[in-house]
Each structure stands twice: as C-alpha cells, then as structure tokens.
Amino acid sequence: MVDIKEIAKLSGVSISTVSNVLNGRKNVSATTRERILKICKEQNYHPNIMGKNLKAGKTNTIVFNFSDFDRSFYLKIIEGISDQLNDSGYDLIICTHKSAENLMKSNFSSGAISLDVKMSDEFFITLSKRKFPIVLMDRLIDNPFISSVVVDNYPVMYELVQVLVNRGFKKFGYIGGWKNTLDNKERFSGFLDCLTNNNIPFESKYYFDGNYHEESGYQAVIQLLVSGTLPEVLVCANDDMALGAIQALKEKNIKIPEDISITGFDDSNIAEVAGLTTVTIPYYENGSMAAKRIIELIEGKQLEAPYKIRAKIKWRNSVR
Amino acid sequence: MVDIKEIAKLSGVSISTVSNVLNGRKNVSATTRERILKICKEQNYHPNIMGKNLKAGKTNTIVFNFSDFDRSFYLKIIEGISDQLNDSGYDLIICTHKSAENLMKSNFSSGAISLDVKMSDEFFITLSKRKFPIVLMDRLIDNPFISSVVVDNYPVMYELVQVLVNRGFKKFGYIGGWKNTLDNKERFSGFLDCLTNNNIPFESKYYFDGNYHEESGYQAVIQLLVSGTLPEVLVCANDDMALGAIQALKEKNIKIPEDISITGFDDSNIAEVAGLTTVTIPYYENGSMAAKRIIELIEGKQLEAPYKIRAKIKWRNSVR
C-alpha cells in the first residue's frame, strides 16, 4: 500500500511536508505543494483513515443501525439521515444488527442513530457517553447522552378513531404489532382511550396480537372468521398487517368497505395502490431530524424532551 | 477513553498480557485471565478498532454502496449480503454515494460491493487491487480485481415477449429505463431481438425513454395518448414505470387488460397488489451471491465470468 512515507520519498521531502500539503496548511511553498499533489494523484494516494483517526481519537462518522428488512420506508429515513449528515460534513455508515454492535463498541464512530428492536436498552446505556451520544428512533431512554426522535403515534391514532366514531362505527377490531415497542403501545393507547372517552366498549374477542408482518394480519382475520361475527371496522397497527387482513377477507368474499372497513398505519407505498386508509409519516423529515439531533448531541448540547414527528391521516376508500 | 494501558494498570499486569487474554492466547494463567476479563467488563472496555486494524493492516469489513432510495428491493439485497457476510465473519458497512467514496478510498475496508449508477467505471478501476477487490451488481468491468453479479435480464425478457407474441400480440410499446445502464440495455435487447426474430415490426413512435421512476411511466402514456393510437401491449423496463403508466391509463378510462395489456419488471411488492405481470428476481440470493464473490476475491481466487442471476416471469391479470 502506498503511504505518506512513500509519497514523501518520491517527492524528495519529509513526511510532515506532505502532511501539511494534504491538510491545506499554508506553510508550504506553492511549487512543492504542486509537486506533491501531482505525485499523490499519480500514485492514487489517499490517507489511511485508521492512521488518521487513531491520531485524532475520533472520526466524523455516524452509525445508523437497523434490522428489519421488510419495512421499505426505512430507505426514506436513511435518505433523510444521509442528506442531513453529508451537509454537516459527517459520513454515514449504515449497519445491520451484528455489525452495528461491533462498530458501536469499538470507538470508531462519533455517534449512533438506532432503529432496531433487537438492541437492548442496557446496551445503549452502557455505551453512551459524551464522546458517543445516541439518538433512538424506536424508544425513549432517560439519559443525558441519549435522545429520541419518534413518531407521535398517540394523537393521530386517537383522531383516526374519533372520526370513525363520528361516522357511526360502534364495533371495533384491532390488530396490534410487536408487543413491547413504543409504536405499538402508543397506537393501541390512542385507539383504546378514544373508544373509552366515547363510551364505546371494546370487546376483547376483537383484539389480535400481530407482529407487523402481513402474515399475522392474515391469520388474525382467519381467527376472526372462526369466531363468527365481524366487527364493523378493523384498525390495524400497520399497513402490512392491514394488507394481510384484506387478503384474507377477499378470499372469503367479504367486501371492503361494504361489509367491513379497515385502516392501516405507515402509508407504505402499497397502501395507495390498495386504496387503504392509513396514517402517513414524514419519513424523510424523521431521518433528517434524527441526524440533526445527533449532531447537536455531539456538539455538547443538552437535549431534554424527545422530538415527536407529527403524522397525518390519509383517508382512502377502505373505510365506508 | 479507557484503553488497554488502563486495563493493564488496573489489573496489575502488562499491556501484552491483557492483549493475550483478549485475543484468546493460551499463555496466560487462568486466574489472571479471569481477573483481567472481569476488569474489562467492569470498565466496559472494548479494543479500539483503529489501533487494532492499523496494526493488522486490514479490517474484516466490506462496504456496500448504493444510492437510489426509491427501489425498495434494495433492502432484500442488503439482507442477503448481510447474512452471508456475517456468517463468514465479516462486518458489513452500508454507505450511500458520498460516504462510500470516502470510505472506499481510505483503505479502511477489505472490499466493496456496489450497486450505484452514480459511481464511474474509472473510480472502480483505479481503486481496485488485490487487497481491495470489488463486486459490481449493476455493470460489468473487465479487471482482475473486479467481478460482477448481475441479473440475467436478456433471456427472461426474450421469453416474456415470446409468450406475448404467441398469444397473438402484434403491436408492442416499450418504456425504457436509465439509458446507459446494463439492466436497461439488456432488457431492451431481449425485447427487440424477440420481435425481430418473430418478424414483428417495432414502431419507434411506441418507444419511450423513462428513468425507472413512476412519473416517467405516467408521462410516457400521456405522450402516447397524444399520438392517437395505442399499442396492444406496453412492456415496461420496471414496475414503477408500469405503475405510473397504469395510473395514467386509468385516468383516461382505458381498461387493463381489455384495451391494453401491460408488463413490468422487478416484482416490487406493489406489483402483486396491482395485479401486474412482471419478472421476479431473487434479490436475497442476488445479495448473498455478491457477498460470496467478494469473499472469494479477498481470498485471492480468480473469478472469470460474471455470475448471472436467473429471473422468472410472474403472470398476472394485467395481460390479456
């Protein structure tokens, strides 16, 4: 590998002069600067990032960590993070679960953004420090070096259900997502609180546990059909499960929205084609906001409250 | 930052003893080993990857580079790469355009996999070497340290068109993707060659340039309608454009497949919901194959021919 020593030898100068040129310092004559630059180009030389950062004690690098490959909107989030970070002079490194752990532990990057259920709170808490802050997109942790940027699920779900109530729906079904996620808890709370406040009972036989994947929505409807009666409207904790549910209903020739109405959450790109009423989340903004926060944290700012991303209902014809 | 020196001091041993323990060498007594391990845990110590790899002269890290955030199947490819690499003891680092360049140039990783039109052939050629091989997923480059894993577009497109011909279609339209991509060239060649071999003329007024995005499919149909007559079947170089085309046709009350048939390519998850005939690509396998190749290259194997991923037609009711 061609290193700075090699360039120095080829240029007939010392290592430090090469370093000075490369780092744009003014204390080198124009002629030697040109010569060195030319030789660097000829040799296709680029400074070794490990040597550089070992010395500097840090990198200008942020790790983004995720692990669910079925949620296509992750790409939109990544785009938001990537743009914001590049604008601010940081490099973005995206990692899936295992590699992310390795990288986060090894003091390589300046901070991390995580959206990954598989990571434990414990892990984040022991790792975070002033020199390595963390921004979480899927949970809240109370810690000076950890901040959050999350979707504000509760009010929008509450509003969705309120409109459904106003339209006269009385028998509600619900398909939930991963049990212990913040998303799922908030969405269900919004749903339940709204019903309660409207004095509408929610029958537990109409509640189903899902896992955010299509198949679990499908299965929920199968169970529902075994039990006999249908609710008037089926609220789903995300689009994929709603799509699975729609699939099962179609197979049984149950018409949407004539026989049953259905709603999703996320506004995945399939939702539009399927005509599914859902909640749309500004993913790009979500990502860029997380990036902004991690930079503030790195710069030593104190961040108190989590940032809540506002979501909006998209009414389509899956609701009567 | 707590470093190996700190651990050594706390344990009352030398640096090398700590290093020996951490790297699982047998020349340390069980008791000191235990003591050191305990202290590492207490101090939450993890070796600095930069120091480690600077010494080793390499990392066990592969960079995957992409830049188009609208193609949701990228996540499937990433999953394939990630699984395969983790199984083989490598860490995966995913980067978007700019950060990827920085990382690839800086001698950090052991190899790279790229699927990014924005990268130039030139860049790959000057960078690749025995100690830094590259696998390309979107093009072919003839170079000892570069190999390719690409979708075999030609035969499947040929087959698709042949079946359409057999069904009696005579007037074909085509919406192409990014002009200079391998994908696009191969798909169009397969299309054109099949028509030619069947003595079916292709009228240039039915050819449209697109960019793989939905909007360009929409626009193509708008132009088509201005020109007056419709082809019997519209073959699109990918699903997104086909979906845009369908959108425009719907707005004009042109029925699919009664008035016009339409096909896509990619089998994006919307295609199924939309009932679009398309070509399905094993993305996961595609990714894991690319990962296998980069590892072989790193291990010094000579790879001649590019690996071609086989795709398959999915007939749905967008075709009469």
Place this chain on the structure above:
DNA sequence: TTGTACGCGTTATCAG
C-alpha cells in the same frame, strides 16, 4: 507466565 520494545500511518509540536 509475564514484560519490554517496536511498528502500523497519521498529525502536531517545535526546532532549524
């Protein structure tokens, strides 16, 4: 079984 000393590629300090 443990410790000393050196080198990996880079930057920064300071002397010339």
Place this chain on the structure above:
DNA sequence: CTGATAACGCGTACAA
C-alpha cells in the same frame, strides 16, 4: 519554509 520526533491504541517478537 522544512524536517525530526513523539504520540495515538494495539499486537507481537523476543527476552526475561
């Protein structure tokens, strides 16, 4: 304007 040298955190001969 230029160069010698120490330091960053780690691994590894080699010596003890």
